[in-house]
Amino acid sequence: MLLAGMFIVALILVSIYPDRRGAVFNTSMDYLTEMAFILPAVMVLMGLFSVYIPEETVVKHLGKASGSKGFFLAILFGTLPTGPLYVAFPMASTLIKKGARISNIVVFLSAWACIKIPQEMVELQFLGPEFMLARLSLTIIFVGLMGFVIEWMMKRTNGVIDG
Numbered sequence: 041m042l043l044a045g046m047f048i049v050a051l052i053l054v055s056i057y058p059d060r061r062g063a064v065f066n067t068s069m070d071y072l073t074e075m076a077f078i079l080p081a082v083m084v085l086m087g088l089f090s091v092y093i094p095e096e097t098v099v100k101h102l103g104k105a106s107g108s109k110g111f112f113l114a115i116l117f118g119t120l121p122t123g124p125l126y127v128a129f130p131m132a133s134t135l136i137k138k139g140a141r142i143s144n145i146v147v148f149l150s151a152w153a154c155i156k157i158p159q160e161m162v163e164l165q166f167l168g169p170e171f172m173l174a175r176l177s178l179t180i181i182f183v184g185l186m187g188f189v190i191e192w193m194m195k196r197t198n199g200v201i202d203g
Contacts (some may be wrong), residue, residue, distance in 0.1 A: 078127060086130045090138075098138035106141065111184060114144040118151025129150040142194055143187035150183040 050068075054061050069131050104109045118128070155176065163172040 043109045073080045073163065074124075075126075078123070082121035082127050082130055086134055089131070093138070098140050102135060102140035104141050106144065110144045110152060111147060111187075112142060114147040114187075115155065115180065115183070116153045118139065118148040118153075119155045119157060120167055121152065122156060125149070125153050141191065143184075143191040146190050147183050150179075154179055154183075 050064060054064055090201055100106065101113055106113070121127070128149055135148070136142070136145055160172055160176060163175065
C-alpha cells in the first residue's frame with residue numbers, strides 16, 4: 041500500500057512538473073538498481089547470521105545483561121560497515137529476534153546512520169580535531185540516551201520487552 045501510494049504521488053508530481061520527468065525516472069532507476077544488487081546479498085548474509093550465530097551469543101553480548109559492553113559493541117557494529125541504512129534494518133530485526141536489548145539496537149542503528157570511520161576522517165581533515173571529537177562525543181552520549189529512553193518508552197507502552 042505504501043509503495044502504491046508513493047507511486048501515485050510520484051505520478052501526480054511528474055504530471056504537475058513534466059520538466060522533472062527525466063530526473064525522477066533516472067533517480068528511481070538508480071535506487072532500484074542499487075537495491076537489486078544490495079538486498080539479495082544482505083538477505084543471504086542475514087540468513088547465514090540467523091543460522092550460524094547462536095541466540096546465546098547475541099544475548100550474552102547484546103542482551104539485557106550485557107551492560108556497557110553491549111553498548112560499546114553496538115556502537116562498534118554500527119560504525120564499521122559502510123552502506124545505506126536500509127541494510128541495517130534486517131540485521132536489527134534478526135538481533136531483536138535473537139534476544140538483543142532494544143537500547144542496543146537503537147544504538148546500533150544510530151551508529152550506522154551517523155558514526156562512520158570515513159566520515160570521521162573527513163571531519164578531522166576539513167573541520168579539525170576539536171569539531172570531530174565534540175561531535176563524536178555528543179553523538180555517542182545522545183545515541184545512548186536515546187536508546188535508553190526508547191527502551192523505557194517501549195516497556196511502558198508495550199508492557200514487557202524481552203530484549
